[in-house]
Amino acid sequence: MALEHLFQGSALNAVDAKGRVSIPAFLRSVIERRGDSRTIVLAKHEAFPCLSAYDPGYAALKHAKLERLLEKEETNPDAQLEYQQRNLMAFAATEEVPYDSSGRILMPPMMRRKGEIGDLALFLGTGETFQIWNPKALLDEPRIPDDLKDIARFRLEERGAS
């Protein structure tokens, strides 16, 4: 799997009273170059207290991988169960949300809670996917490198000052 277009960069956007957030234009352009969906898939990040996001095509790719794995071990009952569980996590525990003509999504309440997102959303490109953080949570996270926290601080300043 060699993805041609990668997510990179960072931005800090507001979540408004209705729960709407603008997806940064530089991330949207990657989504639209990968497919033509104007839609993102949201999931709780498996390790960090934040959200993981990607385009629907990437989700399908992940699914195809799981399928192939299953067919190899079709007769193994343990493999069956693990397949069921992973499939549930990959699809039931995620939400697909379209963004409108102005590039905004409505952050689903469940994801907002799971990702601890308040009224500011920090977007971080990570190549194949991107992450959405509560900037406070990122600064409090010991496993995050200081250089990255500096970026978060900068984005906060930038916004606080203007």
Next chain:
Amino acid sequence: MALEHLFQGSALNAVDAKGRVSIPAFLRSVIERRGDSRTIVLAKHEAFPCLSAYDPGYAALKHAKLERLLEKEETNPDAQLEYQQRNLMAFAATEEVPYDSSGRILMPPMMRRKGEIGDLALFLGTGETFQIWNPKALLDEPRIPDDLKDIARFRLEERGAS
């Protein structure tokens, strides 16, 4: 087999006194993009105490899958029997129900019993198909990952609070 449109997301809907349930709009849209039937096929899930559901087109696909599996082991008499059994389950033990203009099905009493569905139905997308659970049964099921149970709890809360 590469299905283009996958079932994704979760929702908790009420089963009313007449046995009617709304199929969540985001699942309906997948059904209608896969074919043009406004119909779902219900079956008892093969492993979990819940229902498995999909569009009529997928049933045909499943049949082809079984056929292919049989041909691989044509000489094995055990495989023949298993094929017969799985084929029976896939077709005799299912019910096809249309949904009306408001997106509701009438849950067939037999399926309701088999799936242990009470007056709340939890819908979980799993890619090629989706599942319908009694939320209580899901919380009691040891083979279900905790993160998924959290989602069920969230959906219950969301509904209880409002």
Next chain:
DNA sequence: GGATTTCCCATGAATTCCCATAGATTCCCA
């Protein structure tokens, strides 16, 4: 004819759509 089943309408909440704006960025052309 009583009971079930199907259809149709009603409704409140949620969500999508549309328009507006202000600031930043890019473009363009003299």
Next chain:
DNA sequence: TGGGAATCTATGGGAATTCATGGGAAATCC
């Protein structure tokens, strides 16, 4: 190359639509 115009981006607010759900009328069945 400099400055001004056009465009794009993030954001706000309100209107219009969709969604889930309840209730009842009409049709159907033994």
